[in-house]
Amino acid sequence: MTDQTTTTVGNVTSTTIASLTNGSSYTFKVAAVNAVGTGAASAASAAVVPRVTLFEQGTPATVNVADSGSVVLGMKFQTSTVGKIRGIRFYKSVGNTGTHVIALWSSTGTLLSSATVTGETASGWQEASFASPIAIAANTTYVAGYLAPKGHYSATSNGFAAATKVTPLTGLANSTSPNGLYTYSGSLVFPTSTFNASNYFVDVMFTP
């Protein structure tokens, strides 16, 4: 265990901590400091793990698509460096209920890993990890997806009209490889259809 201290001055409600390592777990404590000295630290926060994602705080144009069909939604992506996919995240509307299942496939549909999502919040970005991180190769296409058994998924039309890049990740442009994937199905299947290059806000958690 290593401690790192960052000090910020003034009336602020956030700070940025650099030099963290992707894939390592961190907790945070806060303490007040004045001329007398340093006060007692707070309890540690829940652990968080820095990772690279494509849409970190992104929000879809349509949060809740009025569609109650069970559907698998996905996204094709590549990484320019080898690394691991720890899990999948997806944006959830309040209507997107039921038991969600995340999955990672090769570009030709070989299932590399899947997991049932637990501990969801009512809406917003949800995250789930695979039992073990999945090693992925550089410059190779993979598909991340999840099953929305009650539909009401989120989408941005033409979201993959151009590539989305957050080094080393790239969400492929629809012109490079049809992207923004869906297949209506009652169970987890490899999604193969596309519609208007829609981004369904499926994301990966990558660590080098």
Place this chain on the structure above:
Amino acid sequence: MIKIRNISFLALAAIVAALALSACGGGSSTGDGNDAVTESGSEAEVVEAAFPSGHDTDEVSVTGAKAVKPCALVPKKKAEGILGPNVKVSERPQGPTCVYMGSGREIDLVVEKTSLSLLKSEAKKVEPVTINGRRGYCLTYQSTSVVVGLSGGRVLQVTGPCQAGVRFASIALNRL
């Protein structure tokens, strides 16, 4: 790099980051419920899909092609001739797609604007099939789809068992 938000101290504050080591990561698997959620996630804000729905035969899609009513391409009776009785038919907005469910089998039928050559290049297995005298392909990924190129850069895609997919595609092509 991590941003910590909502730390409410008026004056001098110190942040002690206690680094709990985790060689393989081992982080939280729960959602973090970010700020954007509650405002945009309410049922009151359910909107119709912002995509061409194809419910109106006169509708023109963003691609300029006349929208297709996919469930009209293979009527329920015809679908039951392939899947058996009591097929449930529903049109879904993505695509739009017609979903046929019967006898434990599910068929998705959609006319989509996409690249047939890219679809073929990314399949695990490509098996040529002839449908109504036209060249189509049964593509194998984890599942199978039958695809047939249409005019205007469109592709008829029937996702389901290849044999049933060919029969659905044959009926659909007669109406396209």
